[in-house]
Amino acid sequence: MTKARRIYEKIVTGILFSSSTITSFTVILIVVFLFREGIGLFNSTPTEKNYVIAVSRQNTIPIITSNELADIFNQDITNWKQLGGSNDSIIRLTLNDLSGIFTEEELGPNLEYFPQKLNEYVKTTPGIILYLSKEYIPKNFAGRIIPVKKITLLDFTFGKHWYPTSAPIPQFGIWPMIVGTLMVTFGAILFALPFGMATAIFMSEIAGSRLRNIMKPVVELLAGIPSVVYGFFGLVVLVPLIQRLFGLDVGETVLAGSIVLGIMALPTMVTVAEDALHATPKSLREASLALGASELQTLVRVVIPYAKSGISTAVILGTGRAIGETMAVLMVTGNSTHVNYSFLQPTRTIPATIAAELGDTSFGGVHYNALFALAIVLFLFTIIINLSVEVIKNRNKGFNQPR
Amino acid sequence: MTHAEVNNVNVWYDTIHALKDVSLKFERNTVTALIGPSGCGKSTFLRLFNRMNDLIPSFRMNGTVMVNNQDVYSKEIRIDEIRKNVGMVFQKPNPFPKSIFENVAYGLRVNGINNKTIVEDTVERSLRQAALWDEVKDLLKKSALELSGGQQQRLCIARALAVEPKLILMDEPASSLDPISTARIEELIFELKKTYTIILVTHNLQQAGRISDLTAFFYLGELIEYNLTKKIFLNPDNTQTQNYITGRFG
Amino acid sequence: MMSFVVVAILVIILGFIAVRGIGVISWEFLTTAPKEGMTKGGIFPAILGTGCLVIGSMVFAFPVGILSGIYIHEYLMENWWKKFLRMMTNNLAGIPSIVFGLFGMALFVNYLKFGDSILAGSLTLGILTLPVVIRLTEEALKSVPDGLRLGSYALGASKIQTIQKVVLPVAFPNILTGLILSIGRVSGETAPILFTVAAYFLPRLPESISDQVMALPYHLYVLATSGTNMEETRPMAYGTALVLVSIVLIINLSASLLRRQIQKKTKMH
Numbered sequence: 001m002t003k004a005r006r007i008y009e010k011i012v013t014g015i016l017f018s019s020s021t022i023t024s025f026t027v028i029l030i031v032v033f034l035f036r037e038g039i040g041l042f043n044s045t046p047t048e049k050n051y052v053i054a055v056s057r058q059n060t061i062p063i064i065t066s067n068e069l070a071d072i073f074n075q076d077i078t079n080w081k082q083l084g085g086s087n088d089s090i091i092r093l094t095l096n097d098l099s100g101i102f103t104e105e106e107l108g109p110n111l112e113y114f115p116q117k118l119n120e121y122v123k124t125t126p127g128i129i130l131y132l133s134k135e136y137i138p139k140n141f142a143g144r145i146i147p148v149k150k151i152t153l154l155d156f157t158f159g160k161h162w163y164p165t166s167a168p169i170p171q172f173g174i175w176p177m178i179v180g181t182l183m184v185t186f187g188a189i190l191f192a193l194p195f196g197m198a199t200a201i202f203m204s205e206i207a208g209s210r211l212r213n214i215m216k217p218v219v220e221l222l223a224g225i226p227s228v229v230y231g232f233f234g235l236v237v238l239v240p241l242i243q244r245l246f247g248l249d250v251g252e253t254v255l256a257g258s259i260v261l262g263i264m265a266l267p268t269m270v271t272v273a274e275d276a277l278h279a280t281p282k283s284l285r286e287a288s289l290a291l292g293a294s295e296l297q298t299l300v301r302v303v304i305p306y307a308k309s310g311i312s313t314a315v316i317l318g319t320g321r322a323i324g325e326t327m328a329v330l331m332v333t334g335n336s337t338h339v340n341y342s343f344l345q346p347t348r349t350i351p352a353t354i355a356a357e358l359g360d361t362s363f364g365g366v367h368y369n370a371l372f373a374l375a376i377v378l379f380l381f382t383i384i385i386n387l388s389v390e391v392i393k394n395r396n397k398g399f400n401q402p403r
Numbered sequence: 404m405t406h407a408e409v410n411n412v413n414v415w416y417d418t419i420h421a422l423k424d425v426s427l428k429f430e431r432n433t434v435t436a437l438i439g440p441s442g443c444g445k446s447t448f449l450r451l452f453n454r455m456n457d458l459i460p461s462f463r464m465n466g467t468v469m470v471n472n473q474d475v476y477s478k479e480i481r482i483d484e485i486r487k488n489v490g491m492v493f494q495k496p497n498p499f500p501k502s503i504f505e506n507v508a509y510g511l512r513v514n515g516i517n518n519k520t521i522v523e524d525t526v527e528r529s530l531r532q533a534a535l536w537d538e539v540k541d542l543l544k545k546s547a548l549e550l551s552g553g554q555q556q557r558l559c560i561a562r563a564l565a566v567e568p569k570l571i572l573m574d575e576p577a578s579s580l581d582p583i584s585t586a587r588i589e590e591l592i593f594e595l596k597k598t599y600t601i602i603l604v605t606h607n608l609q610q611a612g613r614i615s616d617l618t619a620f621f622y623l624g625e626l627i628e629y630n631l632t633k634k635i636f637l638n639p640d641n642t643q644t645q646n647y648i649t650g651r652f653g
Numbered sequence: 654m655m656s657f658v659v660v661a662i663l664v665i666i667l668g669f670i671a672v673r674g675i676g677v678i679s680w681e682f683l684t685t686a687p688k689e690g691m692t693k694g695g696i697f698p699a700i701l702g703t704g705c706l707v708i709g710s711m712v713f714a715f716p717v718g719i720l721s722g723i724y725i726h727e728y729l730m731e732n733w734w735k736k737f738l739r740m741m742t743n744n745l746a747g748i749p750s751i752v753f754g755l756f757g758m759a760l761f762v763n764y765l766k767f768g769d770s771i772l773a774g775s776l777t778l779g780i781l782t783l784p785v786v787i788r789l790t791e792e793a794l795k796s797v798p799d800g801l802r803l804g805s806y807a808l809g810a811s812k813i814q815t816i817q818k819v820v821l822p823v824a825f826p827n828i829l830t831g832l833i834l835s836i837g838r839v840s841g842e843t844a845p846i847l848f849t850v851a852a853y854f855l856p857r858l859p860e861s862i863s864d865q866v867m868a869l870p871y872h873l874y875v876l877a878t879s880g881t882n883m884e885e886t887r888p889m890a891y892g893t894a895l896v897l898v899s900i901v902l903i904i905n906l907s908a909s910l911l912r913r914q915i916q917k918k919t920k921m922h
Contacts, residue, residue, distance in 0.1 A: 005811075008813075009811060009812075009813050012813050013728070013813075015720060016720050016721075016723055016724035016728065017724055017728075019716075019717050019718075019720035019721040019724060020720070020721040020724040020725055020738055021738075022717050022721060022783070023721065023738070023741050023742050023745050023783055023784060023787065024737070024738060024741040026745060026780055026783070027741050027744050027745050027748075029756070029760065030748065030752065030753075030756045033756055033759040033760055033764075034752070034755070034756065034759075036759075037755075037759050195658050195659060199658075199659045208460065215659075215660070217909055218659065218660050218663050219659065220905065220909065221663060221902060221905060222659065222662065222663050224834075224837050224838070224841075224901050224902065224904075224905040225666065225841070225898060225901065225902075226840075226841025226842070226843070226870050226897060226898075226901060227841070227842075227843065227844075227870075228841070228843045228870045228871075228873045228874050228877075228894075228897070229666075229670070229841070229870075229873070229894050229897060229898055230666075231874070231877070232670075232873055232874075232877045232890065232894050233666050233669065233670065233894075235877055235878070236877075236887075237669065263662055266659060266662075270659065281497065283493055283495060283497035284497055284499055284500075285458075286455060286458070286491075286493065286497070287491075287493060287497045287499070287559065287562070288499070288509070288513070289455065289458070289483075289486060290453055290455060290486055290489075290490070290491035290493075290563070291486065291487070291490075291509060291510040291513065291562065291563070291566055292483045292484070292485075292486040292487030292488075292510060292513065292514060292566060293483065293486075293509075293510075293513035294483050294513075297513045301509070301512070301513065302499055305499075305500065305501070306499075306500055320747055323749070324747075324748070324749020324750065324751065324752070325749070326749065326750060326751040326843070326844040327843045327844055327870075327874060331874070331877060331878055351749055351751040351752075351844070354751050354754075354755060355751055355754070355844055355847055358754075358755065358758070358847070358848050359847065359848060363763055371755070372755060372759070375751070375752050375755045378749055378751070378752060379748065379752055382747050382748055382749060382752075383744065383747075385747065386743060386744050386747045389743075390740070390743075
């Protein structure tokens with residue numbers, strides 16, 4: 001071999017090697033970026049940038065949480081006593097309210113008396129709570145700027161309210177989305193499992209090779225239809241149907257999402273399960289038949305147990321497909337962020353939330369961070385799914401493969 | 404007494420004429436070896452008795468196959484009934500991916516026998532008959548796939564014995580085993596002859612000579628010669644048989 | 654019986670879209686831009702945009718994916734590194750498409766400052782298809798009999814020569830089939846392009862790779878959910894759905910025809 005040739009081969013090998021690392025690199029990059037943007041949520045106060053919450057100096061409450069703030073501004077909490085403070089009823093003030101309290105003359109033509117007036121008002125009103133842009137806070141402020149507690153992982157995960165854009169305080173509880181995602185996915189599997197398994201068993205055990213050659217492309221075509229098309233179909237056909245069938249106000253429900261997702265998960269399930277059933281050695285079938293077992297007994301007692309790991313992989317991969325699906329669910333589940341445990345109510349899944357809201361966020365804002373944090377949750381779900389597939393593969397090697 | 408007989412059987416796969424007008428009788432408690440070059444139809448012949456050929460879509464046949472004076476291919480008889488009465492051991496050991504115990508018990512369970520004592524007794528008896536009991540009696544809960552190849556094949560024999568067939572078909576039962584395991588299988592066949600009728604396909608002429616009472620030589624789908632093993636090996640009537648035995652072809 | 658439901662579902666979906674959409678399809682629909690709040694006109698910019706994205710993503714995913722597949726299958730022994738690479742490929746394949754969209758937005762649009770552009774969208778879609786391309790390359794290489802490789806080595810060929818002259822030519826038709834399938838997948842994806850390239854309404858055609866474009870799947874989404882005049886946009890939505898489905902199905906069908914052709918050929922040998 002000449003030297004030039006050897007160098008050439010080295011270079012080619014190098015190129016091949018570096019290409020092969022790109023996937024791993026990308027996965028790592030995805031993780032880094034999700035966390036980089038998502039973790040910001042837990043380091044920031046949830047209030048709008050440059051806005052502060054202020055109370056009277058007499059107020060003894062040291063720190064306030066976003067949930068408490070939300071309750072205060074929703075008038076669910078009306079007295080500081082409820083938060084462990086003094087017995088003063090709460091008086092809420094935003095910039096708009098202030099213009100109602102002070103006349104234009106009092107404030108002066110260029111608002112030059114505003115700081116003084118504000119200070120006077122704060123001093124005389126112990127129950128006050130202010131939501132103001134920083135620039136309106138006077139230099140010698142008579143009130144106290146109260147820190148807002150940072151969002152905790154617990155609030156985020158189990159918080160029941162998702163109002164990402166409400167003022168003065170947005171709320172980022174993803175519990176409704178977690179419930180929605182799990183319910184829609186569960187429903188989809190419940191729908192897809194019987195049909196998928198029946199189809200897989202039919203294709204590998206009952207159908208002749210000709211019928212099988214027709215079914216396989218059908219399943220592949222089903223897998224090839226883009227998800228928006230499924231969503232569109234669900235929207236114009238399924239949703240009105242469900243609405244009429246159950247006499248609902250809106251047809252966009254968990255059920256609609258489950259059925260559409262179920263259909264979408266079918267091809268994955270059928271293909272994987274069919275492969276697994278088909279891979280059962282002929283010799284095992286023959287042995288069972290030779291012992292006088294019927295075709296059905298052979299299927300139930302030998303083929304299915306042998307293909308067990310393949311079948312569970314099929315179910316898990318189907319779940320994976322369903323859990324991450326975005327567009328179709330977004331179109332048929334009705335986009336409600338309220339916690340909902342009924343199949344006949346609207347809901348919204350994690351991926352749908354990201355798709356629906358990311359377009360309206362500002363880069364680097366709290367809402368933007370929150371959606372990335374949501375993506376981390378979704379990412380964790382899928383990692384768990386991938387890992388369980390690996391685990392099943394490895395565990396079943398022990399019993400199923402000859403040594 | 405005749406245990407099984409085949410009369411004027413022809414078999415086709417699509418257009419291939421795989422067995423040509425074959426007739427044969429098998430006596431009780433004998434071992435018959437079916438020999439012949441690859442593709443001569445001896446496995447097809449073996450699989451007539453428990454209708455395993457039916458699994459091949461292009462299979463067609465005429466003629467009659469009788470086991471225990473019953474027409475195996477009659478429409479009145481159920482196919483799994485036949486298979487219960489005819490045990491089969493395959494070329495490669497094919498234990499189910501279940502425990503040793505469940506492998507042997509399988510034939511009982513699919514026949515609806517779940518009584519614990521009956522099942523346990525049958526498993527033990529079958530494993531003893533297959534000369535495997537002493538090796539596995541403490542491992543009954545272990546996966547059958549953990550056994551060695553020879554043990555697996557004896558397990559498959561035990562599995563076949565558990566449903567108490569009278570006729571046992573063996574399709575090259577030792578071809579994938581090492582010499583020591585082969586010797587054990589042969590001993591076992593010798594032992595089983597006392598209670599069972601055995602039909603055995605083999606490629607190994609020495610094996611046929613060692614363990615069979617009768618030998619049938621097949622060539623290109625035809626039964627060329629059928630006689631006592633001694634006769635076939637020492638002084639065959641047919642020159643084709645002679646050529647095959649002496650290794651001139653095959 | 655239940656299994657025929659699967660066939661029925663396919664027939665119903667395709668039939669429904671075909672019946673409702675066929676009336677909308679016309680030469681004008683395919684070649685002009687949407688007009689009057691997307692209630693009139695055509696979908697040409699969206700078709701062209703999808704074409705751009707498919708080409709862009711393939712320019713990235715094909716070379717990287719195929720090279721990577723070759724390396725994993727031909728060069729690596731069964732060791733932890735190969736297992737690791739396989740696991741990473743599987744993980745990448747399992748990540749939901751919306752997460753790719755987020756990632757593309759964070760990295761390409763914001764961090765690398767490509768903005769919403771064909772470049773950002775193509776790269777995001779490219780990454781999405783990468784695992785598919787790698788896996789199909791591996792499958793294709795697996796179907797090349799080892800005897801061919803050994804034969805080539807025995808004649809004194811080096812590894813790279815063997816791959817170039819023997820393995821790749823044999824595996825090529827299978828790789829091609831897979832590539833066509835992955836094009837089908839890319840042309841239907843919506844979630845990854847939402848925030849990286851897709852334009853809500855952009856009647857002019859793109860001029861460079863840093864322009865935004867419309868894309869068929871996103872256009873369908875927009876028409877179906879957020880039109881100002883639902884009654885009027887519905888027919889346009891049916892038409893768009895039919896065009897999108899037809900494109901994807903034609904791609905898939907040609908892939909399976911090609912595969913059948915290959916199988917016939919190999920049977921002859």
